[in-house]
Amino acid sequence: MGKSFALSLVVLFFLTTAAEAALPAHVAQRIAATARDNRNLAREDAAIARTLNNQSFTETIDRSRHLRVEAEMSTVVIGAIAQYPALAGEVVAAAVAAAPDLRDSIVRNASQAFPGFADTITRAAGGAVAAPRPAPAPAPRIQPAPPEPMKTAMEQDDEVADAGPDELYDPLEGINRAVLGFNDVIDFLILKPVASVYGFITPDAVKRSVQKAIRNLNAPVILANDLLQFEIGDAAVTTARFVVNSTAGVLGLFEVADEIGLDYHPADFGQTLHAYGSGPGPYLVLPLLGPSTLRDGVGIGVDTFFDPFTYVLDFPTRMMVLGGKAVVRREELLEPLDELRAGAIDYYAALRSAYFQNRAVELRKGELPDSSEVDDMFDSFQ
Helix, strand or coil: CHHHHHHHHHHHHHHHHHHHHCCCHHHHHHHHHHHHHHHHHHHHHHHHHHHHCCHHHHHHHHHHHHHHHHHHHHHHHHHHHHHCHHHHHHHHHHHHHHCHHHHHHHHHHHHHHCHHHHHHHHHHHCCCCCCCCCCCCCCCCCCCCCCCCCCCHHHHHHHHHCCCCCCCCCCCHHHHHHHHHHHHHHHHHHHHHHHHHHHHHCCHHHHHHHHHHHHHHCHHHHHHHHHHCCCHHHHHHHHHHHHHHHHCCCCCCCCCHHHHCCCCCCCCHHHHHHHCCCCCCCEEEECCCEEEEHHHHHHHHHHHHHCCHHHHCCHHHHHHHHHHHHHHHHHHCHHHHHHHHHHCCCHHHHHHHHHHHHHHHHHCCCCCCCHHHHHHHHHHCC
């Protein structure tokens, strides 16, 4: 009886050891899924960066993504080690194999969470890692402020209306997604095929000239908003650009103004409202027009009244001009939007993100927001 009991204990011990030697399937799947999400996010962010064609945003996007994924993978690893301490080495080895670029952060965070397993964790990762950054000095203790009184619904709405230009507020996401679906159907059936044919048969030099001419025709709208923003210097540059490009540049087909130092800058009524302190309001996907906000949607309507062609051309001719502008703009975005859609986990969210980043630059007339503003913007996307 005693020998039988002892044999049973030995068998149970070996069975338990064998069971624990292999990483549990759900842990391995969680690690693999986190690494896979990292790769998908990298492709999505790369597509956004290519759409914006801006090195500073590319670096900021990559840094923000890397920090998010570092935190997510470390959370998975630390949680798995806490649940299966005997498999600390196996957990770390699986995480490093799935995401080699996160190796240092995985080892550092896991070792800090489990100092007793530091040697095991380091060996499993293949060796020592770079020394961690020194921890910041502890902040002085301060007396907590008393809680603020509860805000009324009207006060909360006012705070939303005063949101900054880079803050995302999307309470109508369900409706916006439906409108995006409608726009995609129109784009697939009409706009994209026409833009593709236009892009195929038109020489690049001609396409660039058409783009310049369209931008030159928008000068009266830019001038009106320069004046409303009390940007007298910008208004003078806009006027000079229009005169030079319309004459020496043959109706804007050639960009002569840039060559003499009269640089282009964007201006629209949405930007004017922003200059007066108006928040963006809720994010909107407008039928046929695409991504916008409440403020910028109003701006589109007001800019129509600033455009002389609204009064000079009859309605059918205006529609033809607007259709031509839409085809030219869609041809410019053929490749960027295809890449964005192909690399996005959620095309709606990726398009929304690209719009807000691009709009943040436009609101500053081409000046880039600092990295802290971009980080705040990404935090609002979570």
